[in-house]
Amino acid sequence: MILVSQPNYNIAVLPGDGIGPEVTSAAVAVLDALQASGPGFSLSYSEHSVGAGEFLKSGNPLPDEAFEACRASHAVLLGAMGLPGVRWPDGREMTPQIDLRERLDLYAGPRPIYLYSADDSPLRGYQPGEIDFVIVRENTEGLFSARGSVQPEDRLSASDVLHLTRKGCERICRYAFEEAMRRRKKCSLVDKANVLPTMVFFREIFDEVAKDFPEVATEHIYVDAAALFLVQRPQSFDVLVTENMFGDILSDLAAGLVGGMGMAPSGDIGTDCAVFQPSHGTAPDIAGQGKANPVGTILSAALMLDWLGEKEAAIRIQKAVKMALSNPAHRTPDMGGKESTGSLTEKIIANL
Ligand SMILES: NC(=O)c1ccc[n+]([C@@H]2O[C@H](COP(=O)([O-])OP(=O)(O)OC[C@H]3O[C@@H](n4cnc5c(N)ncnc54)[C@H](O)[C@@H]3O)[C@@H](O)[C@H]2O)c1
Ligand SMILES: CC(C)[C@H](C(=O)O)[C@@H](O)C(=O)O
Numbered sequence: 001m002i003l004v005s006q007p008n009y010n011i012a013v014l015p016g017d018g019i020g021p022e023v024t025s026a027a028v029a030v031l032d033a034l035q036a037s038g039p040g041f042s043l044s045y046s047e048h049s050v051g052a053g054e055f056l057k058s059g060n061p062l063p064d065e066a067f068e069a070c071r072a073s074h075a076v077l078l079g080a081m082g083l084p085g086v087r088w089p090d091g092r093e094m095t096p097q098i099d100l101r102e103r104l105d106l107y108a109g110p111r112p113i114y115l116y117s118a119d120d121s122p123l124r125g126y127q128p129g130e131i132d133f134v135i136v137r138e139n140t141e142g143l144f145s146a147r148g149s150v151q152p153e154d155r156l157s158a159s160d161v162l163h164l165t166r167k168g169c170e171r172i173c174r175y176a177f178e179e180a181m182r183r184r185k186k187c188s189l190v191d192k193a194n195v196l197p198t199m200v201f202f203r204e205i206f207d208e209v210a211k212d213f214p215e216v217a218t219e220h221i222y223v224d225a226a227a228l229f230l231v232q233r234p235q236s237f238d239v240l241v242t243e244n245m246f247g248d249i250l251s252d253l254a255a256g257l258v259g260g261m262g263m264a265p266s267g268d269i270g271t272d273c274a275v276f277q278p279s280h281g282t283a284p285d286i287a288g289q290g291k292a293n294p295v296g297t298i299l300s301a302a303l304m305l306d307w308l309g310e311k312e313a314a315i316r317i318q319k320a321v322k323m324a325l326s327n328p329a330h331r332t333p334d335m336g337g338k339e340s341t342g343s344l345t346e347k348i349i350a351n352l
């Protein structure tokens, strides 16, 4: 008898705050159902407390034990972190997701946007799949790198510096072009090179990297126009690459085109470490009520499997989501439906 060993992936699960625990349990339930069908690999989980709730307990929103578990795992599945009332003394919220991105060097933030059903979009006339693009957000520098900046005590002014490096711009552009090569071979740089010298620099590097990808069509779009075109003609986009803060803002706008925050998955990807989480936050307005839309987190789990190399399993989850959503009644309240987080998850599992 020949025993073939199958890979086992250790997944650090960070439920976090607000609806985070509800949506991560939904994604883990889908992964469990997938595992039960014998996909040729196994998953083991370790759960860690992080976020605003953990800060209130221990004084640290990202305890060393949780951080080390993330570093040592094959991948991390995160819910959401932060609560508007829990802040550092300088007034900023606890945002340990940024610490994770920076400390683990998770420089690429792919945020795929896909329309599952015409009625889910506030835009008229788009059929399923006709809105299909990915925002590649630079995750470790840009305006966010100013977050620890010390402000003058006189309270007469305040400033944050937008910092970009050649290394950071090159690697995010290369990631975006590689993504475009796997997709429809178009890459749009979203910048503000009409005003900011940092963005002239970003554009120069984008154009340099583009030379290595002659098959990919390119364009430069100012970020304000990009917001307009995303609403007016989202079908014209394939891959958009942009600075950290611009990517944060545009990815919420883009989620709105396909049904809202609950429909938008994301990855935070480094060279040998990655975190997967929905693009949304902790939604304190609906937390603990079973109303959270689990789709973004379930699709993030699919991105995780894809990144681990389990592409077939990732596609099975994406297809199960597609089939479940093909029934218009299968919607949570944010999308006008009556399903709970748990009942929609069951519908997805039934289609696996
Ligand atoms: N990645 C993260 O962990 C992350 C992302 C964004 C915001 N936050 C934090 O979350 C808190 C709330 O922020 P916010 O209100 O600006 O953004 P949010 O994304 O939590 O909520 C915005 C709106 O979308 C709705 N929504 C979000 N996710 C949903 C889901 N899965 N199902 C149904 N409806 C959903 C909310 O009910 C709310 O109306 C803040 O503390 C913020 O810092 C965390
Ligand atoms: C909570 C916040 C720090 C975070 C970000 O801005 O990166 C979130 O909005 C996101 O989009 O992941």
Ligand SMILES: [Mg+2]
Pocket: 248, 249, 252, 279
């Ligand atoms: Mg955001």
